[in-house]
Amino acid sequence: MASRKTKRKNFIQIATLLVAVVVVVVISVVFQNWWNNRPEPEPETVSITASSPAGEIEVFPYSICEPGVECAENEVPTLEVGADEELRLTIPEIIHDHDWYLLTIYDDPAANDEFYHTSYETTEVTVPGSVDPVTEGGERPRLVVVEVTSVMIGTDDNGEETPYTTTWSLATVEQ
Numbered sequence: 001m002a003s004r005k006t007k008r009k010n011f012i013q014i015a016t017l018l019v020a021v022v023v024v025v026v027i028s029v030v031f032q033n034w035w036n037n038r039p040e041p042e043p044e045t046v047s048i049t050a051s052s053p054a055g056e057i058e059v060f061p062y063s064i065c066e067p068g069v070e071c072a073e074n075e076v077p078t079l080e081v082g083a084d085e086e087l088r089l090t091i092p093e094i095i096h097d098h099d100w101y102l103l104t105i106y107d108d109p110a111a112n113d114e115f116y117h118t119s120y121e122t123t124e125v126t127v128p129g130s131v132d133p134v135t136e137g138g139e140r141p142r143l144v145v146v147e148v149t150s151v152m153i154g155t156d157d158n159g160e161e162t163p164y165t166t167t168w169s170l171a172t173v174e175q
Contacts (some may be wrong), residue, residue, distance in 0.1 A: 099116070
C-alpha cells in the first residue's frame, strides 16, 4: 500500500497536469475566438501590386458598392505596358482567399477576355501587353485596361458588415 507521502505526491502531479491541460484549452479557445472574429480590412484599404518594366504601383479600388447599388467611380491609375512586355499583378490574400476574376480589355474588343479564379488558386497573374491577332493578318491587339473584381465584406454607414463588389482597375496606355 502506498504511503501518505506518495499519495500526496501523485495527487499534486495529477492536479498540476489537469490545471495545465485546462489552461492550454482555455488559451486555445480564446485565441481561436479572437482569430475568427478579428476585423478584416475595409475594401477601400486593400491594394493590388502591379508591375511592368515601366515600374511598380499600388492599385486601390476603382469602385466599391453594395450589390444592386450604382457604384461611384474613382481615378484609374496608369502603368505603361509595351506591346512586347508583360504586366504582373500580385493579388493579396484578402482577395485570393475567395473567388475573384480578372478582366483584360484590349483595343480590339474581340480579344477581350475574362479569367475566373477560385480561392487560393492564384496569387499572381501575368498579362501580355498584346495578344495574337483575332483575324489573320490583322494587328496584334494591345492591352488597354485590366480589372480585378471580388466580393469583399466591409462595414456600411450603420457599422454593420455587408458585402461589397470591389473592382480594381488599371490602364496600361496613356489616355
